[in-house]
Amino acid sequence: MRVTFLAILMCLSLLACGKKEGSAGGGNAAEAxxxxxxxxxxxxxxxxxxxxxxxxxxxxxxAAQQFCLTLQAEQCVILEAKLDTGRYASARLKFRANPAGIQKLLANLNRQGDVIHQSVTAEDLAAPIQDNQKKLAMLNDYRSRLEALRSRANADIDALIKTNKELASVQEQIESLSGKREQLLQRVETELLSVTLTPDNTHSFSQPIKQALSGFAGNLAQGVAAAITGIAYLLPWSIVLFFCVWVVRWLWRRKKATVPKP
Structure with a gap:
């Protein structure tokens, strides 16, 4: 009985693999x-x-984040919000929403600044979605066969343990694929919007002056520090150079003193 049951289990595994290969050729052609x-x-x-x-x-x-929160019906979600208020201010935002929500966000943002770059890209997820659907169909069928086999294995404890272990493994794969399927569907049902805010300093006459004055103390400190560091490096070499010059001059005078006058 045990050998026969294990043989049936192996046949089910082979059938599941065969179904996966067959479905790749056209098992889900209508859905594709x-x-x-x-x-x-x-x-x-x-x-x-x-x-x-x-x-x-x-x-x-x-304000952009607050506007996103009002788009509940458009499923707007803030994925990233970064603000830099240092010397060179800038900001970055990233949203996810359905197509209508993204268009509302774009319209709201375009009214508040000058657009210097706008683009859109599209990634076709047809192949990953179809592959995910085929694998899920294969695993669900395999699980049904295992459950039917388990109902006939009550008298064989070892076979029942092996079947339950295989069922747990199949269920884990199904849950993992179901999670990936939800992610893929979310990507095609919603859209992403990445926003970068940069300062407009090109038309401001006083802005470069303000930036220079605000950094004057720091630049002065860096200059003084660089000068001190340079002196520290040059001081020992100056001593060595002075000693070398003194030696050369002493040797030159001694040589001249030993040369007989004509």
Whole structure:
């Protein structure tokens, strides 16, 4: 009984592998046509770079996040928010939302600054989605066969243990593939928007002067430190050079003193 049961289990494994290979050739052709026949497998990513007044970068950074929070129906989520208020202020934001939400975000941001770069890219996820669906179908069928086999293995403890172990492994693979499927579907059902805010200093006459004055103390300290470091390096070499010159001159005078006068 045990040998027969194990033989059946091995046959199920072979059938599962065979089904996987067969499905790769056209087992899910109808579903592939549905996903490939439209743009539901394209994952879009938008990029926007705005030039705004330096004083407005901070408030605009906060306002963009607040505007995203109001787009609950558009599934807007803040994925990244970075603000640098140092000497050269800048900000970076990254959002995820459905297509309507992304368009609302773009319209809101474009009104608040000068667009210096805007682009969009699309990644076709048809192949990963189809491959994921095929693997899930194969594993679900294999799990059903194992569950049917387990119901007939109650009298064989060893075979029951092996079947349960195989079922646990298959269930783990199904959960992992289901998680990847949700990620893939989220990427095609929503879009990404990366925003960069840079200061507009090209039209400000006083801005370079202000930056130079604000960095005067630091630049002065660095200059003094560099001078002190240079003196520290040059001082021992100056002593060595002075000694060498003195020796050369002493040898030269001695040589001249030993030369007889005509």
């Amino acid at each position: 046509g549905r996903t490939g026949g439209s743009n539901k497998t394209l994952a879009y990513a938008h990029f926007l770079e705005l030039e705004v007044d330096e004083q407005k970068i901070g408030p605009m950074h906060a």
